[in-house]
Amino acid sequence: MKPYFFLFYFLSVIIVSAQQTKDSLSINKLEEVVVTGQYDKQSVDKSVFEVKVITRKTIDQLAANNLSDVLNQSLNINIIPNPSTGKSGVELFGLDSQYFKILLDGIPLINDEGLGNNTDLTQINLDDIEQVEIVEGAMGVQYGSNAVSGIINIITKKESDYKWQITPYIQEETIGNEYGLFDKGRHIQSMRIGHNFSDKFYANATYTRNDFAGLFGEREGRNYQLNDGKRGYQWLPKLQNNAKTLFRYHNDGFTAFYRFEYFDEHTKKYNPEVRTNLNSSTQTTNPTASDEEFFSERFYHHLSLSGRVFKNANYQASFSYQQQKRNVETYIYQIKTREELNKQNFEYESRQGLYSRGTLNNLFKKDRFSSQLGYELSNINGYSSSLAGDYNSDNIERRLESYELFTSAEFEISKKFSFRPGYRIMFSSKFEPQGSYTLSSVYRFGNGYSLRANLGSAPRNPNYDELYTYFVDVNHDVQGNPDVNPERGNSAFLHLKKTFWFDDYNLKMNNKFSGWFLSVDDRIELSIVNQSPLAYKYLNIDSFKNWGLSYTSNISMKNFSLGAGISFSGERKELLSQTDYNDDYLYGLQLNGNLSYSIPKWNSIFSVFFKHNGPEYQFIQSQNEDGDVVFIKGKRGAYSWMDATLKKTFLERSLEVSLGARNILDVTNVTNTNASGDGVHSISPDNSVLLGYGRSYFLKLLYNLNF
Structure with missing residues (x-):
């Protein structure tokens, strides 16, 4: 699939859109x-916010694990x-996580590095998820600090059309070209049970084991x-x-x-450096290595x-x-003996907290x-540890x-125009x-434009x-700053839609x-605060800007659907923490597309998802020949x-079989010159990023027992 396919697609959209259309509002x-x-719950079309929705159908078509x-x-x-x-x-x-x-369900999810932020995406299982909603842009009024570039809200399933719903499944997947029943590949087993005790009371339970x-x-x-x-391993093994x-x-x-949710993860990290421990008198070796195993545990x-x-x-x-x-x-x-000696255990990262959020809506509704x-x-x-990698600190x-x-407050000036202003005041024990x-506002033009x-x-x-x-020794002086202030983020978004x-x-x-x-x-x-001896400290002196344009289109016709999108953006950084920086805008391009075709006669649906990430640029610090x-x-x-x-159902849609491939284009390493050392040492411009583990294949068997 080539990028020029998208150019042809967008030209065809423009030609078709210019034809006479019927008012989309005239049909149900x-x-x-x-x-x-x-x-309150609301349709996407009526919302003043632009909300992207990833449905359960899309999640299933991807056979997504996390x-x-x-x-x-x-x-x-x-x-x-x-x-x-x-x-x-x-x-x-x-901007990063x-x-x-x-x-x-509207509550920021805790992790071992923060509340709602810095979340490891591989630790979020999707087995009981109804849909994923994405709002782009600063959402500080609705969701507080750290919602600078947007929020992702995961909505869980809370009801069922059946008295009993029992859904077990297994999924077997290669990791690149590696697969074995026990020591290679990915092995997933899951069981979900839902029950309507009455018209008023519903409960469900889910257990999933994911062995990577x-x-x-x-x-x-x-x-x-x-x-x-x-x-060791190129990608670390872990069990969830x-x-x-x-x-x-x-x-x-x-x-x-x-x-309630309980999550447990066990990750193994084997040191590639081996100590041979040669015994000169016997000319024998006793090779050893210093290894680590990580254990994450979450209660929700x-x-x-x-x-x-x-x-x-109404209240919530x-x-x-x-x-x-x-x-x-x-x-x-x-x-040689496969023994583990001198075991030591440390708890070096932790977050625990109480959180409450409440709203009262339409108290003065007109x-x-x-x-x-x-x-x-x-x-x-x-x-957390005051010095990364030093568990004894x-x-x-x-x-x-x-x-x-x-x-x-939301004001409906007319049936076409509504706007919503809002404000949040935040007090904390630290800042x-x-x-x-x-x-936010929405204007609904005639003929379905908004x-x-x-x-x-x-x-x-x-x-x-x-x-x-606090990282201070003979060669380093890198310190945090308890007096640093919060960053300030602002955004402006404009969306024009038409069906x-x-x-x-x-x-x-x-x-x-x-x-x-x-x-x-x-x-x-991280900024230089002293030249001799060289010392670094975190300060509020830099800035970041991003602007862009995007266009997306989706076509559905009977059993066929096609979607495509293009995004062009520029990024600029003012690095006052470094000397002689360059703050020019650097530009990037992304394309995506998806194709789905269902064959009702065969109870089958075929789906393809594609995304192209163009080159990304960044100004990095290096040294010339003169140093x-x-x-x-x-x-x-x-x-x-x-x-x-390819997904097919059997036994009156009770048995679902999904067969597919991930990373079909076999992406592994991508050439990179954006390496960063946080300014502490000069940076080599030659590097690579390990993005994927190559083309892999999966088979998923799921059974729906509904009665």
């Missing part, structure tokens, strides 16, 4: 319902895996004895266990649910209450207690006026409390009071490294054109992802 159609940022598999196909989102830790981060509009929030055996690649595994850098349960009660005017409790009060008003209150911690076990591994009052409280206690423990109030604003505009702001609070890092109908409404075409500008001021960067510091234009090479799935 099934609309997607969203909850993110809404006063959130990373789903977001990998989205425009303006880059998944950044780290094979040395087993984690996967994400970039949205060029510190700048957006991941929510679970790692990728050997050019490595030779744990028991390799030579000291040539080939010991995930148990969830939900209880929901629903009556006229009142709904309550309680959700969420109680939600919602209902109607004072006739027109959520209460959550969450904890996630990460332990490490270090030991000396004797390779025909063309609605409003929301809300609060958000959090009490988060956490700690004293952990730095800090508690952060926040108390926040927000309000917004000075902060404020966020939002102004225009949405969103302005918003959100701060980004400093992380533990920026506040409390066309053709052929007596048998053919539907959705089109959307978007433009945006996003900035972050007072950005925190002077210079800035050069670095580049991460272009690459493309393609996944395909």
Whole structure:
């Protein structure tokens, strides 16, 4: 699939769109319902926010194991895996995972590095997920600090059409070209049970075991004895266990649910450096290595209450207690005897906290006026090692409390035009009071056109490294700054949408054109504070800007659907923390597409997903031949992802068989000159990024027992 395919596609859209169309508002159609940022459940078309929806159907067509598999196909989102830790981060509009929030039913999800931020996407299982909703742009009024580039809200399943719903499945998957029943590949087993005890009470429970055996690649595994850098794995093996349960009660005017989740992950990291331990008298060796195993554990409790009060008003209150911690076990591994000696255990990262959020909507509702009052409280206690990689150092423990109030109101000026202003005030035990604003509006033209505009702001609070890092020895002086201030983020988005109908409404075409500008001021960067001796400290002196345009279109006709998108963006950084920086805009291009065709006669559906990530550029610090510091234009090479799935049902749709391939274009390493050393040492411009483990294949068998 070539990029010029998309040019042909977009030209055809323009030609077709110029033809005479029928008013899409004149027919009744099934609309997607969203909850993110809404006063109540609402269709996408009626929302003042532009909300992207990834449906359960799309998740199933991808046979996605975790959130990373789903977001990998989205425009303006880059998944950044780290094979040395087993984690996967994400970039949205060029900003990393510190700048957006991941929510679970509207509650920020805790992890061992933060609350809602810095989340490892591979730790979010999708077995009980109804849909994923994405809102781009600063959402500080609705969701507080760190929602600078946007939010991702994961909506779980809370009801069933059947009295009993029992859904077991197994999935077998190669990791690149490696597969074995026990020691190679990926092996997933899952069981989900849902039951309607009555018309008012529903419960479900899910258990999933995901065994990722790692990728050997050019490595030779744990028991390799030579000291040539080939010991261990190219992608770390890890085992995940995930148990969830939900209880929901629903009556006229009142709904309550309680959700509990337990997550456990075990990751193994084998040191490629081998000590041969030669015994000169016997000319024998006793090779050993210093290995580590990581254990992550998460507990999640969420109680939600919602209902109607004072006739027109409705309320929602959520209460959550969450904890996630990460332990490490270090030991000396004797390779020949396969013994583990000198075991030591450390708990070096942890977050635990109480969180509550409540809203009261439409207390003063009028025909063309609605409003929301809300609060958000959090009490988060956490700690991490003061020196990365040194588990014996004293952990730095800090508690952060926040108390926040927000309000917004939606004015329906006419049936065509509505706008919603809002404001949030944030108080915390660490920082000075902060404020966020939002102004969103929608104008519905005739013949199905709609225009949405969103302005918003959100701060980004400093992380533990920026506040409390202490790395001082003979060769280094790198320190955090407890007095650093939160960053300030602002964004502006514009979305123009239109739905066309053709052929007596048998053919539907959705089109959307978007433009945006996003900035972050007072950005925190590691800066030189003393030349001799050389010392670094985190300061608020840099800034970041991103602007872009995107166009997406989706066509559906009977059993056939086709989608495509293109995004062009520019990124600029003002690096006052470094000398002689270059702040020119650097530009990038992304393309994506998907194709789906169903054959009802065969109970089958075939799906293909494609995304092209153009080259990414960044100014990086290096040294010239004279040893002077210079800035050069670095580049991460272009690459493309393609996944395909064939899904067929048997036994009156009770048995589902999915067969497919991931990373069909066999992406592994991508040439990269964007290496960063945080300014502490000069940087070599030659590097590569390990993005994928190559083409892999999967088979999934799922059985639906519904009665």
